[in-house]
Amino acid sequence: EPEVTQTPSHQVTQMGQEVILRCVPISNHLYFYWYRQILGQKVEFLVSFYNNEISEKSEIFDDQFSVERPDGSNFTLKIRSTKLEDSAMYFCASSELAAEYSPLHFGNGTRLTVT
Amino acid sequence: AQTVTQSQPEMSVQEAETVTLSCTYDTSESDYYLFWYKQPPSRQMILVIRQEAYKQQNATENRFSVNFQKAAKSFSLKISDSQLGDAAMYFCAYHTGNQFYFGTGTSLTVIP
Numbered sequence: 001e002p003e004v005t006q007t008p009s010h011q012v013t014q015m016g017q018e019v020i021l022r023c024v025p026i027s028n029h030l031y032f033y034w035y036r037q038i039l040g041q042k043v044e045f046l047v048s049f050y051n052n053e054i055s056e057k058s059e060i061f062d063d064q065f066s067v068e069r070p071d072g073s074n075f076t077l078k079i080r081s082t083k084l085e086d087s088a089m090y091f092c093a094s095s096e097l098a099a100e101y102s103p104l105h106f107g108n109g110t111r112l113t114v115t
Numbered sequence: 116a117q118t119v120t121q122s123q124p125e126m127s128v129q130e131a132e133t134v135t136l137s138c139t140y141d142t143s144e145s146d147y148y149l150f151w152y153k154q155p156p157s158r159q160m161i162l163v164i165r166q167e168a169y170k171q172q173n174a175t176e177n178r179f180s181v182n183f184q185k186a187a188k189s190f191s192l193k194i195s196d197s198q199l200g201d202a203a204m205y206f207c208a209y210h211t212g213n214q215f216y217f218g219t220g221t222s223l224t225v226i227p
Contacts, residue, residue, distance in 0.1 A: 035217075041219065042119075042217050042218060042219045042220070043206060043208075043217035043220075044217075045216070103162040103165065104162065105162075106152075106161075
């Protein structure tokens with residue numbers, strides 16, 4: 001069964017550094033998402049992406065965050081200048097249709113640790 | 116504001132028994148979707164079951180069923196004949212438009 005793939009599984013970075021989290025969605029999916037979960041807290045929506053542009057974003061997704069689909073397969077989340085509070089598990093998800101019409105498929109997540 | 120509450124941080128069940136995980140939500144919307152996701156130790160979330168708010172009939176998927184009470188804004192998950200592989204974190208989620216709201220999760224332990 002096709003899977004959403006995320007790399008790396010764990011990323012450690014120093015405060016102020018830029019990080020790029022990578023995701024390969026399922027190939028025929030058209031909608032892409034990033035979520036994050038701070039340890040012990042709920043899963044939080046960051047951004048959704050469709051047709052090469054952001055379709056929705058939360059208040060968490062400020063100017064420090066950006067997403068890109070640089071080619072036909074990758075979907076990346078960039079954090080420009082990381083802060084300690086960015087430490088979290090980041091989940092990428094994709095869906096064939098808009099999420100209300102088809103299930104989200106999540107990746108295994110990237111654990112980001114900012115020191 | 117939409118919120119999802121899972122009041123049971125941890126639950127345990129004996130293998131082959133039935134367990135119910137609770138979830139309540141708050142919304143002013145009339146059209147929305149509710150989900151239960153399972154997050155095993157491998158960390159990938161898997162969709163367990165979904166319910167459309169406009170459907171009165173409770174969704175069922177094999178051993179998994181929900182008790183959807185729209186007026187009470189309650190969406191509990193019942194797992195029948197629990198198996199060791201059911202051990203995981205379970206997230207209740209509410210969806211409307213293009214956003215999802217997740218609860219804090221319930222960690223389910225299955226006792227052999």
